Each structure stands twice: as structure tokens, then as C-alpha cells.
Amino acid sequence: MLYSCKESVTPATANYTVIVNNGYGGGTHKIGDTVHIFSQAYTSTQGFSSWSGSDVSLLNAPNEWHTWFIMPGRNVNFTGSLQNINAFALSYEQINGRDRLKPVYSYFPSGHIGIVYLLHGTGGNAANIVADYEWQLLINDLVNANFAVIITESEEATTNTDLNGDGNLRWNATPLDTVSNVDYANIRIITDTFYGRGVTDRGKPQYSIGMSNGGNFSTYLSTIYNFKSGVSYCAPSGGYIAQKTNVPLQFCMARFDNNPSVGPTGNANALSNSQAIEARSVCSKYLIKERSPLYAERFARRGDISVQISTSIFNELKANHFLDSKNYFIGYSDSLQALLTSNPSAFPQITSLTPVQQYFVLEQIDLAVSDHKMYSDFNKATLKFLNTQCQ
Helix, strand or coil: CCCCCCCCCCCCCCEEEEEEECEECCEEEECCCEEEEEECCCCCCEEEEEEECCCHHHCCCCCCCEEEEECCCCCEEEEEEEEECCCCCCEEEEEECCCCEEEEEEECCCCCCCEEEEECCCCCCHHHHHHCHHHHHHHHHHHHCCCEEEECCCHHHHHCCCCCCCCCCCCCCCCCCCCCCHHHHHHHHHHHHHHHHCCCCCCCCEEEEEECHHHHHHHHHHHHCCCCEEEEECCCCCHHHHHHCCCCEEEEEECCCCCCCCHHHHHHHHHHHHHHHHHCCCCEEEEEECCCCCCCCHHHCCCCCCHHHHHHHHHHHHHCCCECCCCCECCCHHHHHHHHHHCHHHCHHHHCCCHHHHHHHHHHHHHHHCCCCCCCCCHHHHHHHHHHCCC
């Protein structure tokens, strides 16, 4: 009798099933496919907790609401869980800065463990941060982790004046002086106001998180005031910080950032700067968000668009050839914007939305593409960096 010693080999074309409980991204995939999974939508009094199940070790980031894994040669199952968080409201007021009143949003939880400054990008302001859904998710996570938050804006944003003549309204990182540079001075003076009221104290560690120009400013601000750590989203900072800072810095980039000041070169520079900081024995982390497929319920995340309407938007995109066979958006959102203007009848569902809802749809596409947008996909990683840096 003859026996074969040859192992049975699973063909690479075999399909296996992904089951996602309390979330999205389930379906059939081939071995080696990159599979993205997403939590179900949650309210302002909820936050994402974690993914669980016997296959959770496969996940790139098991504590983030959106994560991914490489499909193994078996069926897999994941369950997302939410946690309740305390409702709170940011306080708004105007506080005297160095030269004028500054708009300030803030919240100080009882017994807070530190103060986090949130910094807008070019052309933005404090109100933009408060109104933006991705920033809102980060604010909720920060407060739930017992951090205080302070949100103000650059002097150029407040005065609507290009003070340094660079053609933009934004934070100015230079000169590196806490008196002559009004942006640094305003942060100090506003914080001193809260110290004087007794709502916080000078023993609380300070941190900064910024997006784009705010990300660049975050690295300088945290350095000049010796914060416990700083985080930059979609901004590589520069060689000066890479060689001079003694403050732990995290860079959170977007793989297909299409901003002319960032792009592939900026992503590479962020990695190089993070490595240069580490080479000086200062803690630094580099994270980059990958693009992900759209799922039918994506546009219902915020709650003002129903799942039914979100699915209809998804189908309109599919019918107009904006999604590939795996539901990745083709190109960037500006191509959709142009077609919405030139041929609105092709998108009856999208054009029926309010302007605010339409902007949200475009923003969610930008996030799926991994373009130049503030994102919540690394919120837990950012919280961990604030709490423990590289430990």
C-alpha cells in the first residue's frame, strides 16, 4: 500500500468569513487580504472601549474604534464594546490675552490629571475644533480619561490678519520667545487666568495636541514650555525640533495626505524627525493611518444622518463609479465635489442633505482615503502617549 506524506495546502484563493458583532466590516476575504473593521456608531455619552474575541490578537490596534488585520486561513470573529461616559459641556468665554480678548473653550474635570491644549490648523479657529466631529471624539476621550482641555486660537485667527506676511492665518512658531511671540504669550496668560481662579494648579502636567499647522505649533509649544508631551497630527514639524526638543513627541500622519505642505515628503520627514528625536534618547512615536474602504453605514456615525440615508449615499457613490470592487474610494473627495456641482441630478440623496451634512459626507470620504484631516482612529494611542509616553 502507498501513502502520501504531502501536507494539504489551503489555496490562496480560498475565502474565509469575518464576523463583526456591534460593528461593520464583516464579509468574506482571501488569505492575505487587509481587512478593516469599524465599531457601530455611538452617542456623545458613549465611547469605544475595545474589540474582544479569540481572534483579537490579529488586530493592529484592538482598542481603537477602527482597526485592521491581515486575513488568516480561517474564519474570524470580533465583538466591539462601548463604554458609558459622563456627559459634560465645554465652557465658552473670552479671556484677556496679551493684547486682546481671546475666545476660549475649556473643561476641567474634578481631580483632573493634566491639561491638554488643542490647536487648530491653518485657516481654522477655536470654534472649528469644537464643531468638528473627529475633534469632539478626542475631547470626549480626553475628558473621560480625566484630562482638562483648553481650546483657544492663534492671534491671526482672532484678528483675521496675516501678522507675519506668510499668506496664511495660523499659529506662528517663531520667534521662539514667550513674550514677543503673542501666540506663546497668550497660552501662558490664559493658563495663568485659570490658575488664578483656582480651577487648576501649576502642579498639573501640560500637553498639547494639534492638527496640521496646529500640529507643528504643538511640537514648538510643548518644547518651549517643557510640557510632559506633545502630539502632532498631519504635520512633520522640522529639523530644529528634531535636534533640540527634550519633550516626548508623537507624530500621527495620514498615508495619502494630499496637502501640498505635507504629502509623501512630509510623511517621510515626520518619520525622520521622530527617529532623530529617538536617537537623542528622547521618547518619540510615529503612527500613520492607512486608507480604508467605505462601508454603507459610515455616514451615520455622527447621528444626524440615518443608516438608511447613509446606505443610499453609499449606493450613489457606487453607482457613479467612485468606489472600486472592494469599496475603496477612487481618488480624492474634490472629484466628487466637482461632479456634485456639474451634475447634481446624479446624486439626489447627497444633494438633498443640508450643507453641514454634505460637508460631513466629504469629510468621511477624506478620512477613508486617509487625506489631510484630523482623525479619531488613533485616539487610544494618543491617550496612551499622554499617560505613559514610551513606557
